[in-house]
Amino acid sequence: QQPVQSPQAVILREGEDAxxxxxxxxxxxxxxxxxxxxxxxxVFLMILLKGGEQKGHDKISASFNEKKQQSSLYLTASQLSYSGTYFCGTESSASNTGKLIFGQGTTLQVKP
Amino acid sequence: DARVTQTPRDKVTEMGQEVTMRCQPILGHNTVFWYRQTMMQGLELLAYFRNRAPLDDSGMPKDRFSAEMPDATLATLKIQPSEPRDSAVYFCASGLFGQGPSTDTQYFGPGTRLTVL
Known part of the structure:
Protein backbone atom coordinates (compact mmCIF):
# COMPACT_ATOMS: atom_id res chain seq x y z
CA GLN A 1 0.00 0.00 0.00
CA GLN A 2 1.49 3.28 -1.15
CA PRO A 3 1.97 5.92 1.59
CA VAL A 4 0.06 9.15 1.12
CA GLN A 5 1.94 12.44 1.08
CA SER A 6 0.48 15.85 1.73
CA PRO A 7 0.42 18.45 0.44
CA GLN A 8 0.95 17.52 -3.21
CA ALA A 9 2.63 20.83 -3.91
CA VAL A 10 3.74 23.90 -2.00
CA ILE A 11 5.18 27.25 -3.03
CA LEU A 12 7.27 29.23 -0.56
CA ARG A 13 9.29 32.40 -0.38
CA GLU A 14 12.87 32.15 0.79
CA GLY A 15 13.01 32.05 4.56
CA GLU A 16 9.57 30.52 5.03
CA ASP A 17 8.93 27.15 6.69
CA ALA A 18 7.18 24.08 5.32
CA VAL A 43 19.00 11.86 -3.08
CA PHE A 44 18.75 10.43 0.42
CA LEU A 45 18.03 12.96 3.18
CA MET A 46 17.43 10.93 6.34
CA ILE A 47 15.98 7.77 7.82
CA LEU A 48 13.72 7.42 10.86
CA LEU A 49 13.42 4.10 12.62
CA LYS A 50 10.65 2.81 14.83
CA GLY A 51 11.56 3.76 18.37
CA GLY A 52 14.08 6.29 17.15
CA GLU A 53 14.39 9.96 17.84
CA GLN A 54 13.60 12.93 15.70
CA LYS A 55 16.35 13.48 13.16
CA GLY A 56 17.73 16.53 11.51
CA HIS A 57 20.60 18.13 9.71
CA ASP A 58 21.04 21.76 8.91
CA LYS A 59 17.54 23.25 8.75
CA ILE A 60 15.78 20.05 7.64
CA SER A 61 14.43 17.71 10.28
CA ALA A 62 11.88 14.91 10.53
CA SER A 63 9.79 13.05 13.06
CA PHE A 64 8.09 9.66 13.15
CA ASN A 65 4.85 9.04 15.03
CA GLU A 66 4.62 5.27 15.35
CA LYS A 67 1.09 5.28 16.75
CA LYS A 68 -0.25 7.23 13.80
CA GLN A 69 2.09 5.57 11.26
CA GLN A 70 2.99 9.03 10.12
CA SER A 71 6.20 10.92 9.45
CA SER A 72 6.67 14.63 8.93
CA LEU A 73 9.52 16.48 7.24
CA TYR A 74 10.21 20.01 8.47
CA LEU A 75 12.00 22.55 6.32
CA THR A 76 12.96 25.66 8.26
CA ALA A 77 13.98 29.00 6.77
CA SER A 78 13.80 27.53 3.27
CA GLN A 79 16.48 28.26 0.71
CA LEU A 80 16.27 28.25 -3.08
CA SER A 81 18.26 25.00 -3.06
CA TYR A 82 15.41 23.26 -1.23
CA SER A 83 13.28 23.28 -4.37
CA GLY A 84 12.47 19.83 -5.73
CA THR A 85 10.20 16.89 -5.17
CA TYR A 86 10.27 15.20 -1.79
CA PHE A 87 9.48 11.50 -1.46
CA CYS A 88 8.95 9.38 1.58
CA GLY A 89 9.74 5.68 1.30
CA THR A 90 8.31 3.32 3.89
CA GLU A 91 9.47 -0.07 5.07
CA SER A 92 6.90 -2.23 6.83
CA SER A 93 9.05 -5.09 7.96
CA ALA A 94 11.76 -5.30 10.58
CA SER A 95 13.33 -8.05 8.50
CA ASN A 96 15.44 -5.38 6.83
CA THR A 97 14.78 -6.35 3.24
CA GLY A 98 15.46 -2.79 2.19
CA LYS A 99 12.31 -2.78 0.08
CA LEU A 100 10.67 0.66 0.16
CA ILE A 101 7.27 1.77 -1.05
CA PHE A 102 7.43 5.40 -2.15
CA GLY A 103 4.74 8.04 -1.83
CA GLN A 104 3.64 10.03 -4.85
CA GLY A 105 5.87 12.96 -3.93
CA THR A 106 5.46 16.57 -2.80
CA THR A 107 6.72 19.28 -5.10
CA LEU A 108 8.30 22.20 -3.29
CA GLN A 109 9.12 25.44 -5.06
CA VAL A 110 11.04 28.14 -3.22
CA LYS A 111 10.94 31.57 -4.78
CA PRO A 112 13.26 34.51 -4.10
CA ASP B 1 32.92 9.05 -3.48
CA ALA B 2 31.14 5.76 -4.25
CA ARG B 3 28.21 6.03 -6.64
CA VAL B 4 25.81 3.84 -8.54
CA THR B 5 26.44 4.14 -12.28
CA GLN B 6 23.98 3.47 -15.09
CA THR B 7 24.34 3.21 -18.85
CA PRO B 8 23.12 4.45 -21.19
CA ARG B 9 21.92 7.76 -19.77
CA ASP B 10 19.55 8.31 -22.66
CA LYS B 11 18.09 5.83 -25.12
CA VAL B 12 15.75 6.47 -28.02
CA THR B 13 14.51 3.43 -29.85
CA GLU B 14 11.68 2.28 -32.05
CA MET B 15 8.81 0.09 -30.99
CA GLY B 16 9.69 -3.59 -31.17
CA GLN B 17 13.42 -3.13 -30.57
CA GLU B 18 15.28 -4.72 -27.67
CA VAL B 19 16.58 -2.40 -24.97
CA THR B 20 19.22 -3.28 -22.38
CA MET B 21 20.02 -1.04 -19.44
CA ARG B 22 23.02 -1.61 -17.20
CA CYS B 23 23.79 -0.75 -13.61
CA GLN B 24 26.93 -0.96 -11.53
CA PRO B 25 26.02 -0.94 -7.82
CA ILE B 26 28.22 0.55 -5.12
CA LEU B 27 31.02 -1.84 -4.20
CA GLY B 28 30.09 -3.85 -1.12
CA HIS B 29 26.33 -3.38 -1.47
CA ASN B 30 24.43 -6.65 -1.53
CA THR B 31 21.00 -5.47 -2.68
CA VAL B 32 20.09 -3.95 -6.05
CA PHE B 33 16.74 -2.41 -6.97
CA TRP B 34 15.24 -1.46 -10.34
CA TYR B 35 12.61 1.31 -10.48
CA ARG B 36 10.59 2.94 -13.22
CA GLN B 37 9.51 6.56 -12.84
CA THR B 38 6.76 8.26 -14.82
CA MET B 39 4.67 11.34 -14.13
CA MET B 40 1.52 9.27 -13.81
CA GLN B 41 2.76 6.34 -11.71
CA GLY B 42 5.62 7.87 -9.77
CA LEU B 43 8.41 5.58 -8.57
CA GLU B 44 7.49 1.95 -9.15
CA LEU B 45 9.62 -0.93 -7.92
CA LEU B 46 10.15 -3.41 -10.74
CA ALA B 47 12.50 -5.95 -9.16
CA TYR B 48 15.24 -6.39 -6.63
CA PHE B 49 18.12 -8.73 -5.93
CA ARG B 50 19.98 -9.82 -2.81
CA ASN B 51 23.46 -11.26 -3.31
CA ARG B 52 22.63 -11.55 -7.03
CA ALA B 53 19.53 -13.70 -6.44
CA PRO B 54 16.13 -12.27 -7.40
CA LEU B 55 13.99 -11.58 -4.33
CA ASP B 56 10.95 -9.99 -5.87
CA ASP B 57 10.07 -9.19 -9.46
CA SER B 58 6.34 -8.87 -9.01
CA GLY B 59 6.36 -5.29 -10.26
CA MET B 60 7.74 -6.25 -13.62
CA PRO B 61 5.68 -7.11 -16.75
CA LYS B 62 6.92 -10.68 -17.17
CA ASP B 63 6.18 -11.08 -20.84
CA ARG B 64 8.63 -8.43 -22.01
CA PHE B 65 10.88 -7.45 -19.08
CA SER B 66 13.72 -9.41 -17.60
CA ALA B 67 16.29 -8.54 -14.94
CA GLU B 68 19.53 -10.31 -14.12
CA MET B 69 22.75 -9.93 -12.15
CA PRO B 70 25.47 -11.74 -14.09
CA ASP B 71 27.95 -10.77 -11.38
CA ALA B 72 28.17 -8.61 -8.26
CA THR B 73 29.24 -5.56 -10.24
CA LEU B 74 26.58 -5.64 -12.94
CA ALA B 75 22.79 -5.66 -13.01
CA THR B 76 20.84 -5.57 -16.26
CA LEU B 77 17.25 -4.76 -17.17
CA LYS B 78 16.09 -5.86 -20.58
CA ILE B 79 12.92 -5.03 -22.48
CA GLN B 80 12.05 -7.15 -25.52
CA PRO B 81 10.08 -6.05 -27.47
CA SER B 82 9.84 -2.44 -26.35
CA GLU B 83 6.59 -0.48 -26.59
CA PRO B 84 5.83 3.26 -26.40
CA ARG B 85 4.24 2.80 -22.97
CA ASP B 86 7.67 1.71 -21.66
CA SER B 87 8.93 5.27 -22.09
CA ALA B 88 10.10 6.37 -18.64
CA VAL B 89 13.17 6.98 -16.54
CA TYR B 90 14.60 3.74 -15.15
CA PHE B 91 16.58 3.99 -11.93
CA CYS B 92 18.85 1.48 -10.34
CA ALA B 93 19.56 1.74 -6.61
CA SER B 94 21.78 -0.26 -4.27
CA GLY B 95 22.17 -0.72 -0.52
CA LEU B 96 23.47 -3.04 2.20
CA PHE B 97 20.61 -4.92 3.84
CA GLY B 98 19.66 -8.18 5.52
CA GLN B 99 22.35 -8.16 8.17
CA GLY B 100 20.25 -7.26 11.16
CA PRO B 101 18.66 -3.91 12.07
CA SER B 102 20.15 -1.28 9.84
CA THR B 103 20.15 2.42 9.27
CA ASP B 104 21.19 1.92 5.68
CA THR B 105 19.15 3.14 2.77
CA GLN B 106 19.01 2.93 -1.00
CA TYR B 107 21.41 4.97 -3.11
CA PHE B 108 20.14 5.83 -6.57
CA GLY B 109 21.97 5.93 -9.86
CA PRO B 110 21.48 8.79 -12.35
CA GLY B 111 18.87 6.88 -14.33
CA THR B 112 18.32 5.89 -17.95
CA ARG B 113 15.79 7.98 -19.83
CA LEU B 114 14.09 5.66 -22.31
CA THR B 115 11.98 6.91 -25.20
CA VAL B 116 10.23 4.35 -27.37
CA LEU B 117 8.82 5.79 -30.60
Whole structure:
Protein backbone atom coordinates (compact mmCIF):
# COMPACT_ATOMS: atom_id res chain seq x y z
CA GLN A 1 0.00 0.00 0.00
CA GLN A 2 1.49 3.28 -1.15
CA PRO A 3 1.97 5.92 1.59
CA VAL A 4 0.06 9.15 1.12
CA GLN A 5 1.94 12.44 1.08
CA SER A 6 0.48 15.85 1.73
CA PRO A 7 0.42 18.45 0.44
CA GLN A 8 0.95 17.52 -3.21
CA ALA A 9 2.63 20.83 -3.91
CA VAL A 10 3.74 23.90 -2.00
CA ILE A 11 5.18 27.25 -3.03
CA LEU A 12 7.27 29.23 -0.56
CA ARG A 13 9.29 32.40 -0.38
CA GLU A 14 12.87 32.15 0.79
CA GLY A 15 13.01 32.05 4.56
CA GLU A 16 9.57 30.52 5.03
CA ASP A 17 8.93 27.15 6.69
CA ALA A 18 7.18 24.08 5.32
CA UNK A 19 5.95 20.73 6.60
CA UNK A 20 5.47 17.65 4.43
CA UNK A 21 3.53 14.70 5.80
CA UNK A 22 3.68 11.00 4.95
CA UNK A 23 0.96 8.62 6.18
CA UNK A 24 0.68 4.88 5.91
CA UNK A 25 -2.15 2.45 6.57
CA UNK A 26 0.36 -0.22 7.57
CA UNK A 27 2.55 -0.52 10.63
CA UNK A 28 5.95 0.89 9.77
CA UNK A 29 9.46 -0.09 10.70
CA UNK A 30 11.22 2.83 9.05
CA UNK A 31 10.62 5.92 6.95
CA UNK A 32 13.19 7.23 4.47
CA UNK A 33 13.09 10.75 3.03
CA UNK A 34 14.52 11.68 -0.37
CA UNK A 35 14.69 14.84 -2.45
CA UNK A 36 14.73 14.77 -6.23
CA UNK A 37 15.60 17.75 -8.40
CA UNK A 38 14.30 17.95 -11.93
CA UNK A 39 16.18 15.60 -14.24
CA UNK A 40 18.23 14.10 -11.43
CA UNK A 41 18.12 11.01 -9.22
CA UNK A 42 16.49 10.95 -5.79
CA VAL A 43 19.00 11.86 -3.08
CA PHE A 44 18.75 10.43 0.42
CA LEU A 45 18.03 12.96 3.18
CA MET A 46 17.43 10.93 6.34
CA ILE A 47 15.98 7.77 7.82
CA LEU A 48 13.72 7.42 10.86
CA LEU A 49 13.42 4.10 12.62
CA LYS A 50 10.65 2.81 14.83
CA GLY A 51 11.56 3.76 18.37
CA GLY A 52 14.08 6.29 17.15
CA GLU A 53 14.39 9.96 17.84
CA GLN A 54 13.60 12.93 15.70
CA LYS A 55 16.35 13.48 13.16
CA GLY A 56 17.73 16.53 11.51
CA HIS A 57 20.60 18.13 9.71
CA ASP A 58 21.04 21.76 8.91
CA LYS A 59 17.54 23.25 8.75
CA ILE A 60 15.78 20.05 7.64
CA SER A 61 14.43 17.71 10.28
CA ALA A 62 11.88 14.91 10.53
CA SER A 63 9.79 13.05 13.06
CA PHE A 64 8.09 9.66 13.15
CA ASN A 65 4.85 9.04 15.03
CA GLU A 66 4.62 5.27 15.35
CA LYS A 67 1.09 5.28 16.75
CA LYS A 68 -0.25 7.23 13.80
CA GLN A 69 2.09 5.57 11.26
CA GLN A 70 2.99 9.03 10.12
CA SER A 71 6.20 10.92 9.45
CA SER A 72 6.67 14.63 8.93
CA LEU A 73 9.52 16.48 7.24
CA TYR A 74 10.21 20.01 8.47
CA LEU A 75 12.00 22.55 6.32
CA THR A 76 12.96 25.66 8.26
CA ALA A 77 13.98 29.00 6.77
CA SER A 78 13.80 27.53 3.27
CA GLN A 79 16.48 28.26 0.71
CA LEU A 80 16.27 28.25 -3.08
CA SER A 81 18.26 25.00 -3.06
CA TYR A 82 15.41 23.26 -1.23
CA SER A 83 13.28 23.28 -4.37
CA GLY A 84 12.47 19.83 -5.73
CA THR A 85 10.20 16.89 -5.17
CA TYR A 86 10.27 15.20 -1.79
CA PHE A 87 9.48 11.50 -1.46
CA CYS A 88 8.95 9.38 1.58
CA GLY A 89 9.74 5.68 1.30
CA THR A 90 8.31 3.32 3.89
CA GLU A 91 9.47 -0.07 5.07
CA SER A 92 6.90 -2.23 6.83
CA SER A 93 9.05 -5.09 7.96
CA ALA A 94 11.76 -5.30 10.58
CA SER A 95 13.33 -8.05 8.50
CA ASN A 96 15.44 -5.38 6.83
CA THR A 97 14.78 -6.35 3.24
CA GLY A 98 15.46 -2.79 2.19
CA LYS A 99 12.31 -2.78 0.08
CA LEU A 100 10.67 0.66 0.16
CA ILE A 101 7.27 1.77 -1.05
CA PHE A 102 7.43 5.40 -2.15
CA GLY A 103 4.74 8.04 -1.83
CA GLN A 104 3.64 10.03 -4.85
CA GLY A 105 5.87 12.96 -3.93
CA THR A 106 5.46 16.57 -2.80
CA THR A 107 6.72 19.28 -5.10
CA LEU A 108 8.30 22.20 -3.29
CA GLN A 109 9.12 25.44 -5.06
CA VAL A 110 11.04 28.14 -3.22
CA LYS A 111 10.94 31.57 -4.78
CA PRO A 112 13.26 34.51 -4.10
CA ASP B 1 32.92 9.05 -3.48
CA ALA B 2 31.14 5.76 -4.25
CA ARG B 3 28.21 6.03 -6.64
CA VAL B 4 25.81 3.84 -8.54
CA THR B 5 26.44 4.14 -12.28
CA GLN B 6 23.98 3.47 -15.09
CA THR B 7 24.34 3.21 -18.85
CA PRO B 8 23.12 4.45 -21.19
CA ARG B 9 21.92 7.76 -19.77
CA ASP B 10 19.55 8.31 -22.66
CA LYS B 11 18.09 5.83 -25.12
CA VAL B 12 15.75 6.47 -28.02
CA THR B 13 14.51 3.43 -29.85
CA GLU B 14 11.68 2.28 -32.05
CA MET B 15 8.81 0.09 -30.99
CA GLY B 16 9.69 -3.59 -31.17
CA GLN B 17 13.42 -3.13 -30.57
CA GLU B 18 15.28 -4.72 -27.67
CA VAL B 19 16.58 -2.40 -24.97
CA THR B 20 19.22 -3.28 -22.38
CA MET B 21 20.02 -1.04 -19.44
CA ARG B 22 23.02 -1.61 -17.20
CA CYS B 23 23.79 -0.75 -13.61
CA GLN B 24 26.93 -0.96 -11.53
CA PRO B 25 26.02 -0.94 -7.82
CA ILE B 26 28.22 0.55 -5.12
CA LEU B 27 31.02 -1.84 -4.20
CA GLY B 28 30.09 -3.85 -1.12
CA HIS B 29 26.33 -3.38 -1.47
CA ASN B 30 24.43 -6.65 -1.53
CA THR B 31 21.00 -5.47 -2.68
CA VAL B 32 20.09 -3.95 -6.05
CA PHE B 33 16.74 -2.41 -6.97
CA TRP B 34 15.24 -1.46 -10.34
CA TYR B 35 12.61 1.31 -10.48
CA ARG B 36 10.59 2.94 -13.22
CA GLN B 37 9.51 6.56 -12.84
CA THR B 38 6.76 8.26 -14.82
CA MET B 39 4.67 11.34 -14.13
CA MET B 40 1.52 9.27 -13.81
CA GLN B 41 2.76 6.34 -11.71
CA GLY B 42 5.62 7.87 -9.77
CA LEU B 43 8.41 5.58 -8.57
CA GLU B 44 7.49 1.95 -9.15
CA LEU B 45 9.62 -0.93 -7.92
CA LEU B 46 10.15 -3.41 -10.74
CA ALA B 47 12.50 -5.95 -9.16
CA TYR B 48 15.24 -6.39 -6.63
CA PHE B 49 18.12 -8.73 -5.93
CA ARG B 50 19.98 -9.82 -2.81
CA ASN B 51 23.46 -11.26 -3.31
CA ARG B 52 22.63 -11.55 -7.03
CA ALA B 53 19.53 -13.70 -6.44
CA PRO B 54 16.13 -12.27 -7.40
CA LEU B 55 13.99 -11.58 -4.33
CA ASP B 56 10.95 -9.99 -5.87
CA ASP B 57 10.07 -9.19 -9.46
CA SER B 58 6.34 -8.87 -9.01
CA GLY B 59 6.36 -5.29 -10.26
CA MET B 60 7.74 -6.25 -13.62
CA PRO B 61 5.68 -7.11 -16.75
CA LYS B 62 6.92 -10.68 -17.17
CA ASP B 63 6.18 -11.08 -20.84
CA ARG B 64 8.63 -8.43 -22.01
CA PHE B 65 10.88 -7.45 -19.08
CA SER B 66 13.72 -9.41 -17.60
CA ALA B 67 16.29 -8.54 -14.94
CA GLU B 68 19.53 -10.31 -14.12
CA MET B 69 22.75 -9.93 -12.15
CA PRO B 70 25.47 -11.74 -14.09
CA ASP B 71 27.95 -10.77 -11.38
CA ALA B 72 28.17 -8.61 -8.26
CA THR B 73 29.24 -5.56 -10.24
CA LEU B 74 26.58 -5.64 -12.94
CA ALA B 75 22.79 -5.66 -13.01
CA THR B 76 20.84 -5.57 -16.26
CA LEU B 77 17.25 -4.76 -17.17
CA LYS B 78 16.09 -5.86 -20.58
CA ILE B 79 12.92 -5.03 -22.48
CA GLN B 80 12.05 -7.15 -25.52
CA PRO B 81 10.08 -6.05 -27.47
CA SER B 82 9.84 -2.44 -26.35
CA GLU B 83 6.59 -0.48 -26.59
CA PRO B 84 5.83 3.26 -26.40
CA ARG B 85 4.24 2.80 -22.97
CA ASP B 86 7.67 1.71 -21.66
CA SER B 87 8.93 5.27 -22.09
CA ALA B 88 10.10 6.37 -18.64
CA VAL B 89 13.17 6.98 -16.54
CA TYR B 90 14.60 3.74 -15.15
CA PHE B 91 16.58 3.99 -11.93
CA CYS B 92 18.85 1.48 -10.34
CA ALA B 93 19.56 1.74 -6.61
CA SER B 94 21.78 -0.26 -4.27
CA GLY B 95 22.17 -0.72 -0.52
CA LEU B 96 23.47 -3.04 2.20
CA PHE B 97 20.61 -4.92 3.84
CA GLY B 98 19.66 -8.18 5.52
CA GLN B 99 22.35 -8.16 8.17
CA GLY B 100 20.25 -7.26 11.16
CA PRO B 101 18.66 -3.91 12.07
CA SER B 102 20.15 -1.28 9.84
CA THR B 103 20.15 2.42 9.27
CA ASP B 104 21.19 1.92 5.68
CA THR B 105 19.15 3.14 2.77
CA GLN B 106 19.01 2.93 -1.00
CA TYR B 107 21.41 4.97 -3.11
CA PHE B 108 20.14 5.83 -6.57
CA GLY B 109 21.97 5.93 -9.86
CA PRO B 110 21.48 8.79 -12.35
CA GLY B 111 18.87 6.88 -14.33
CA THR B 112 18.32 5.89 -17.95
CA ARG B 113 15.79 7.98 -19.83
CA LEU B 114 14.09 5.66 -22.31
CA THR B 115 11.98 6.91 -25.20
CA VAL B 116 10.23 4.35 -27.37
CA LEU B 117 8.82 5.79 -30.60
Missing amino acids: VINCSSSKALYSVHWYRQKHGEAP
